Amino acid sequence: MGDFWRRYKRNRAAVMGIGIVLFFGGLALFAPFLAPFNPLATGKDSFHRPDSRYLMGTDDLGRDLFSGVLWGARTSLLVGILAALTSTLIGVVVGALAGYYGGMTDDLLMRITEFFLVIPRFFLVLVIVALFGSSIWNVILVIGILSWPVTARLVRVEFLSIKEKEFIEASRAAGATDLRIILRHILPNATPPIVVSGSLQIARAILLEAGLSFLGLGDPNQMSWGVMLYNAQRFLRHAWWTALFPGIAIFLVVMGFNLVGDGLNDALNPKQKGRDIA
Numbered sequence: 001m002g003d004f005w006r007r008y009k010r011n012r013a014a015v016m017g018i019g020i021v022l023f024f025g026g027l028a029l030f031a032p033f034l035a036p037f038n039p040l041a042t043g044k045d046s047f048h049r050p051d052s053r054y055l056m057g058t059d060d061l062g063r064d065l066f067s068g069v070l071w072g073a074r075t076s077l078l079v080g081i082l083a084a085l086t087s088t089l090i091g092v093v094v095g096a097l098a099g100y101y102g103g104m105t106d107d108l109l110m111r112i113t114e115f116f117l118v119i120p121r122f123f124l125v126l127v128i129v130a131l132f133g134s135s136i137w138n139v140i141l142v143i144g145i146l147s148w149p150v151t152a153r154l155v156r157v158e159f160l161s162i163k164e165k166e167f168i169e170a171s172r173a174a175g176a177t178d179l180r181i182i183l184r185h186i187l188p189n190a191t192p193p194i195v196v197s198g199s200l201q202i203a204r205a206i207l208l209e210a211g212l213s214f215l216g217l218g219d220p221n222q223m224s225w226g227v228m229l230y231n232a233q234r235f236l237r238h239a240w241w242t243a244l245f246p247g248i249a250i251f252l253v254v255m256g257f258n259l260v261g262d263g264l265n266d267a268l269n270p271k272q273k274g275r276d277i278a
Contacts, residue, residue, distance in 0.1 A: 004267050004268065005267075007266065007267040008263050008264070008266075008267040011262070011263045011266055011267070013259050013262070013263065014259055014260060014262060014263020014264070014266070014267075015263070016256075016259060017255070017256045017257070017258070017259025017260040017262075017263060018256070018259075018260050018263070019256075020252055020253065020255065020256030020259070021253070021256040021257060021260055024073050024077065024249070024252070024253050024256070025077065027069075027070050027073045028070075028073035028074040028077050028078075031070040031071050031073065031074055034070055035064075035066070035067035035070045035071060036064065036066065036067060037063075037064040037067045038067065039063060039064065039067040039068040039070070039071040039072075039223045040063065040223060041063065041064075042061040042062050042063060043058070043061075043062030043063070043064075044062055045058050045062045046058060046059070046060050046061060046062045047059070047060060047235070047238070047239045047242075048062070049241065050241055054066065056068075056069060056241060056245045057239070057241040057242065057245075059228075059231055059232065059235075059239070059242045060231070060234075060235060060239070060242075065228070065241065065242065065245055065246075066245075068223050068228050068246070069225070069228070069245055069246060069249050071223040072223050072224045072225040072227070072228060072246060072249065073225075073249065073253075075136065075219075075222045075223060075224035075225075076206050076209060076210070076224050076225050076226070076249075076250070076253065077206070077253070078136070078140075079136065079139060079140050079143070079205055079206065079209040079224070080202040080203070080205040080206040080209070080253075080257070081202055082140045082144070083139075083140045083141075083143040083144040083147065083201070083202075083205035083208075083209075084144070084147075084198050084199075084201035084202040084205055085144070085198075086140065086141065086143075086144025086145065086147075086148075087143070087144045087145070087146075087147035087148040087151060087201055087205075088148070088151050088194060088197065088198045088201060090144070090145065090148035090151075090152070091148035091149065091150070091151025091152040091154075091155060091197075092151060092152075092155050092187075092194060094109050094112075094113065094148065094152040094155075094156075095151065095152040095153065095154065095155025095156040095158075095159065096155055096156075096159055096182055096186070096187065097109060098110055098113075098152070098156045098159075099155065099156040099157070099158065099159025099160045099163065100159050100163055100178065100181075100182055100186065102160070106156070109152070110153075110156070113149045113152050113153060114149075116146065116148075116149045117149045117150075119146075121146050121147065121208075122208060122211060124146060125142050125143060125146055125208060125212065126212060126215065126217060128142050128146075129142055129212055129217050130217060134212070134217045134218055134219050134220075135219050135221075136219040136222050139209055139212060139218070139219065143205050143208050143209065144205075147201055147204065147205065147208075150197060150201075151194065151197045151198075151201070154193045154194070154197055155190060155193070155194060158186075158189070158190035158193060159182075159186055159190060162185075162186045162189050162190060163181075163186060167185065168181060168185055168186065171185055192264075192265075192268035192269060193268075193269075195264055195268065196261050196264045196265045196268065197261075199257050199260050199261040199264060200257065200258060200261040202257045203253075203254045203257035203258050203261070206250065206253060206254055206257075207250070207254055209224065209226055210224070210225055210226035210229065210250050211226065212226065213225075213226025213227045213229065213230050214226050214229045214230050214233070215230070216230055218230065225246040225247075225249050225250050226246075226250075228242070228243075228246035229243055229246050229247060229250075232246070
């Protein structure tokens with residue numbers, strides 16, 4: 001663990017990334033205490049420019065944008081983390097089965113994976129959310145279910161390599177079951193690319209949610225940065241601040257998770273520094 005942290009700290013961009021993620025995570029966690037107003041409460045001060053009372057100004061309904069950005073962090077990070085966990089879980093199961101058993105199992109699962117890879121994911125998510133509703137839980141589930149193929153391919157490659165090692169053969173000879181070998185011996189050794197992919201999946205999920213909300217398919221009952229951008233798009237000429245601050249928040253968080261992912265990749269795979277994890 002000490003060696004990992006030393007390698008990670010050498011990457012200044014990665015340290016900055018984890019600082020950004022922790023900063024917004026803190027904002028999300030303490031939003032109820034930091035937000036000066038109810039983010040959904042309307043008021044008379046519509047299109048109020050940023051000042052000491054309204055740090056980021058107000059929107060067309062007089063809602064405080066600073067409070068909206070704080071509460072939006074909770075929604076956007078919730079979507080990103082839960083969708084990434086869902087996609088990672090599915091991807092690990094599919095990749096592990098394909099890589100460990102090989103043969104027809106591998107062929108079938110990889111054909112399914114390739115099918116999901118060639119489908120334009122954003123438009124498929126858009127269609128499904130439009131059909132089944134835009135509640136925050138629907139958005140999380142749909143993004144998670146449609147984002148697993150990249151993780152599945154990474155896990156498959158790791159399993160194909162690790163299952164041929166001598167200690168795996170020794171475990172089989174000792175009578176270990178397939179499940180025990182997968183969970184106790186192969187999966188722990190395949191963790192690094194899974195962790196890296198998971199951090200990058202969070203960034204992609206946040207962008208997908210923002211894109212859906214910007215098109216009017218976000219959950220109107222939840223304050224998120226994408227919903228704020230959707231509300232702001234009609235007023236960009238004379239109320240630029242309504243889009244600027246949620247846009248900056250999305251940019252910084254996505255950049256932060258990408259920098260963390262790159263840093264994890266370099267720290268966990270020092271011999272493969274610079275290699276891209278899709």
